[in-house]
Amino acid sequence: MLRGRWRTMGSALGRVLVVWAASTLTLLALAGILPDFRLRSDDGDSVTEIGLTAAWGAGAFGLLSALVWPVLVRALLLVPALVLGLLVFFLNGSLLWLALDLVPAGRGEVAPQTAVVVAAVMSAVASATSTALAVRDDEAYRRRLYRLAARRRGRRRGGVRDPGRTLPPGLVFVQLDGLGHQELRGAAARGVMPTVAAWLEHSHRLAPWRTDWSSQTGASQLGILHGSTFDVPAFRWYEKDTGEVMVCNRPRSAAELQRRAVDRTADGGLLRLDGASRGNLFSGGADQLALVLSVSARRGRANRSRAGYFAYFSDPAHAVRTAVSFVAEVVRELVQSVRARLRGDRPRVSRGGLYPFVRAFATVVERDVVVAAVLGDMLAGRSCVYADLVGYDEVAHHSGPHGPDTDQVLARLDRSLALLARVAEHAPRAYRIVLLSDHGQSPGETFLSRYGLTLKDLVRAGCGLPVRRRAGRTPSGAEARAAVRAALHRPVEEGAGEVRPARGPDPVVLASGNLALISFPDVPGRASREWIERAWPALLPTLANHPGIGFLLVDGEVLGPGGAVARLAVPGEAEELLARYGPGAARAVRRADGFPHVADIMVNSAYDPETGTVHAFEEQIGSHGGLGGEQGRAFLMWPTELSDPAPALVGAEAVHAVLRRWLGEADGPQVPLEDQRWQGPVGGTLPSAGVPAPDETR
Known part of the structure; x- marks a missing residue:
């Protein structure tokens, strides 16, 4: 045992020295490349002295990053998350500036703007080197993961967990x-999602499930997580009793x-027993909450909806990798948009403005x-986790659900799933990963593009009301935009003037994809057909x-x-009139x-069954x-260890019942003992060094 402990300590010391050496070489290389960065005194130094200066600076920077950085991020907890992501670079540069001031004889000197670049590169190199060493040494990697997991599970409370005890299996639900069901099958068959294809071949089963009329995340995810889709008629709708517009991706509406x-x-919900909700509309x-919209309007440290951002950016290397990928994605979108325009792709919508960001x-x-x-x-060994990844949905709205743009997004999501599976091997309990979706996507030319006017203009024309001479565009209300606003501490949807429309004879027209809702604010209760025909005969x-x-x-x-x-x-x-919309439409x-x-x-x-196309009112x-x-047609994909769902699932409430049944199929209690329930640092997210970040599998 003593020999093994010494071997472990020696291995850890060796990794520290290798990371230090890599950082030193990086510092030397940057000093030779950047004109505003030097590692020698005014009188000149020997090669040895310059190397020692670089080693001193790299060591001081690494020590300051380990000790000071987490304190700085905690102190900035109330700063908007995206602002923190940019502030990371300047804080990191300040630490490098301070580290070079500690170099003897004033040999280290760097311009402020250059310090930001040097610090970013140093952090990325150090993190990549540390991760590569840990992954190559499987035993060291496994020991580190178990040590981190044990520390998070409850030793802060003084409990001691029996290392031989086996926890019941946990469930990770990834939305x-x-x-859609067909697009998932197609992506796996085309080799776009090799991880999903391998799971379907060896360990998982796949089945479609049919959504309600309101086929959108607000209704579906509310039903999946909380077991009810009652009275959610669309993505946005007008409520006459309060005079307000409810919007599923508005924090106040989501909370209500x-x-x-x-x-x-x-x-309480699907995740009420030792659960975690990540990136969802609802808790x-x-x-354990991170990036949950229904609580994002709260202020102060009690708001954990943005905690995941701070925990993630507490490692400057994460910020560097994500920022580089962010810029690359913006460029990718601009290039893809220009190509689509040059090819004359149809249908097409505007992809300018803030959309690339x-x-x-x-x-x-x-x-x-x-x-x-x-x-x-x-x-941390939590018994159940539910996470929503919205990238495909956002890109499909603007590029269409099929094609190279969405294939690239799906390939990166597949690599994230592979990373989850790899880390699950080192978790303190076995995990069963369930994939599912909340709805699919139907392609088609927009109503405005096809017919030259918006539905709102058509309604006003049918009512004999003035219509704008030039048709305006109906803004898109995808879920990702709400996440951006929440991250910026601005949790109000665009078009905020529609929150409380003025009461009067003019109808309120709201779009939710290819579903639209028309309400008459001055009519108490629901307007009858007779009233509408009497008030607006042509409508x-x-x-x-x-x-x-x-x-x-x-x-x-x-x-009809x-x-x-x-x-x-x-x-x-109704079954006869709605037959073209598929079984269950009526x-x-x-x-x-x-x-x-x-x-x-x-x-x-309108819907064309031969082409599968619709006309969105957005x-x-x-x-x-x-x-x-x-x-x-959404999908549900589950490990073979779990029981099969009903042959034909209809509605998100039915999916909720299946997921709840699966939570109960694990052997033993789902809730760990009290000494295992310590809630770790904000968001319970990954520690920084030595554990792969999501984009390291790209």
Whole structure:
């Protein structure tokens, strides 16, 4: 035992020396390249003296980074997360400046702007070297992971865990936002997602599940995590009793929807027992939260929704890697957008403005932070984790659900899954990784692009109200934009003027993908068909007979082209009229018709079953939110050790029941003993040195 301890100490010391040597060589190389950086005195030094100066500076910088950096990040906990990501570089440069001041005889000197560059490169090299050494030494890597996990599980409380005790298996649920069942199968078959393909061949099963009419993350994830999708008619809708617009990706709305679901089910949520919620709209009842929108409007240190950012950026090397990848993604989007324009791709939407940065945030920053948080949860031995990766959904809205743009995103997500599987081998309990999605994506030209006007303009024309001469664009409301706003401490959706529309005769028109909702604010309760036809005689015929609209729901009746009418209360009528939208369409519409906050008129776009295309009422060429095509076919992919779900899953509430059953299938109690429940540092995310960051598998 003593010999093994000495061998371990010698191995650790050797890794420290190698990292120190790599940092020293990096410092020497940078001093030779950068004009504003030197490692010699004014009188000149020998090669030996310059080498010793570099070694001194590298050692001082490494020591300061280890001791001072975590304190600085903690002190800046209330700074907006994205601001912290930029501030990281300047703080890191300041530490290097201080380290060079400690060099004897004033041999180290660097300009402030150069210090930022030198510090970033030094941090990246040191982290990469440390990780490479740890990974190459499997035993050292395993011991380090177990040591980190044991420290996080509860020794801070004085408990001592029996090393021979086996914890019951845990579950990690990874939501690949917006990825439909067919697209997942296609990506695995084409070799875009080799990890998923290997799992399907050897260890996992795959099945589709059908969403409700509101095929979007707000409804689906609320149902999956909290067991209820009741009274969520769309992504955004107008509530007459309060006069407010509810938007699923607005923090205040998300908090209210979660409260309503908990009240309805009388249950805390899927993750209430030792769970962690990462990157989601809702908490699921977890006590460990990071990047959860429903709590992101809170202020102060009690707000743990952004904790994952701070824990991740506490390692400057993480910030360097993520920042470089962020810039690369912005450039990639600009190049892809120009290529699409030069090729004359159709359909196409605008991809300018802030979109390249929103895309980079979703596909790089949020992915890296969420994956790192999940790795930390696994090392801490938490019994269940639910994480949402939104990158594919964001890119599919603007590039379409199929093609090289989305394939690149899926390939990087696949590498993140491979990293989760690799780290799971070193966790204190076995983990079963379940993949699922909340909805799919249906392609198609936007309503505005196809017909030259927005639905709001068509509604106003049908009501005889003035219409703008030039059609405006309906902004896209993807989930990633809400995450960006929350990270900037600005948790209000664009178009905030629609939060409380003025009451009056003018209708309120809100889009949710290829589903739209029309409400009359001055009419108490739900407007009847008779009232609408009396007040606005041309409105319903104008909408129902428009080629871009498939059907309307008005007070218990489905209206189709050519005067077709189906009463939901009469069996078979709605099924016949909605047959082209697939099995279960009439059931979904009938269920939504019973919601207290269903709109006066619900509008679903036209759908072509042969091409699978729809017309989004927002500026999205890959859309979801209503009925028609792949958007309503999500997937569930589970390890073979778990029992099979029902043959045909319908609705997110049914998925919730399956996941809850799987949580109960582990041997032994799901909640660890009290001495194992210490909640580690903010967000419970990955420690920095020696553990791979998410993008190190690129």
